[in-house]
């Protein structure tokens with residue numbers, strides 16, 4: 001059984017199928033080499049490290065050994081299958097272009113060598129090729145996509161397989177496993193202190209978070225846009241790593257609804273799961289979504305020259321733009337590997353519109369620093385923010401980061417939490433940083449908002 005972005009034992013169709021068939025060996029391949037597969041960012045590696053350790057424990061309880069290997073999966077899989085003499089291999093499907101190519105290669109090898117290969121749907125509520133518009137094409141607009149998705153049946157999650165299906169120790173010995181410590185997924189444990197403080201990785205933690213969130217899902221409608229509150233589920237890294245399946249989340253939410261009654265909060269939450277699906281379906285249509293514009297007109301967009309914009313990009317990365325909501329978010333990101341969705345949108349708008357920096361630079365930074373970084377919702381949302389994506393926010397919708405701060409962090413609790421320079425004097429309004437001057441040690445704004453807004457609109461006019 002080949003584990004990938006599905007580091008769990010509950011609702012795991014590939015594990016379930018393998019256990020029904022015979023003795024099971026679990027394999028995880030750290031593949032940073034196959035063509036086109038994007039090497040993981042630092043925060044993602046940190047998450048993977050803990051998640052794999054947690055998975056190993058869950059599998060141990062089932063008596064299933066976990067073998068760890070590194071290298072191109074198209075080479076490692078055949079080698080492991082040959083060494084063990086396995087009659088079959090199962091996995092849950094992935095949807096990124098390079099990953100699909102790797103999986104197709106392994107399937108081909110299996111067919112040529114008399115090894116059965118079976119893949120399963122586990123990461124998405126519906127396969128990207130099953131949802132089609134009336135004209136037969138893929139959806140490019142969220143609302144009809146969501147309507148179509150909801151009209152189809154969603155299967156029930158599977159239980160954890162029964163114990164006693166693990167392969168014999170001799171099989172593991174012949175395969176050879178690598179030592180996870182040797183992978184050095186976390187080069188600087190001290191540097192990961194903020195991540196450690198913010199998260200518990202693994203399947204049990206994912207379920208705990210879901211249960212805790214559903215107790216307050218009724219507040220989600222009002223609270224989901226407020227970074228100063230604990231108003232969202234924070235399930236994104238658990239979903240990213242497949243520690244919990246979307247089927248399990250959906251099922252729990254729907255059961256909550258039948259017990260407690262419907263609420264706008266719960267419906268909004270289900271719709272966010274819909275946005276996750278929408279982005280994965282989009283990735284299936286545009287496999288190089290992290291570099292290719294969904295709207296080709298943006299290929300001619302006059303982004304600023306990277307060398308000229310470098311200092312501004314650094315200020316943005318380090319949370320020193322002089323716009324408190326954005327800086328609070330960028331500092332939250334650096335410290336915890338996560339940022340509130342509203343702040344992601346405002347930070348993205350400042351970078352791509354006021355600073356006129358190519359969204360791909362922002363996406364790359366998020367890829368490096370987010371614990372939930374993934375190839376669909378990352379680029380999909382960046383293109384949404386930049387205006388180049390499917391069903392995107394129009395380019396001329398340029399957030400004012402100061403107004404956004406006042407609206408969504410009215411008491412400046414979020415800002416004060418992440419920007420100590422602005423936390424000291426209660427009499428000072430952190431939403432007006434320009435008035436504070438450098439005396440508090442907080443930078444002046446990197447751009448003039450009205451002038452940069454006008455520059456962005458001119459740039460957009462040039463490609464229309």
Ligand SMILES: Cc1cc2nc3c(=O)[nH]c(=O)nc-3n(C[C@H](O)[C@H](O)[C@H](O)COP(=O)(O)OP(=O)(O)OC[C@H]3O[C@@H](n4cnc5c(N)ncnc54)[C@H](O)[C@@H]3O)c2cc1C
Nearest residue numbers: 232233234235236272275276341344372373374377378381
């Ligand atoms: C510029 C930008 C980059 C982003 N990059 C990523 C990314 O790399 N990975 C990622 O998972 N999300 C990304 N998002 C979407 C969103 O910000 C996060 O999914 C959300 O903040 C996660 O917090 P949560 O789990 O508390 O979400 P909740 O509000 O509790 O939502 C529940 C789940 O729905 C899904 N979801 C919610 N909003 C979105 C959305 N806009 N798009 C897709 N799925 C969504 C997530 O799986 C999330 O866990 C990005 C958004 C922006 C604006």
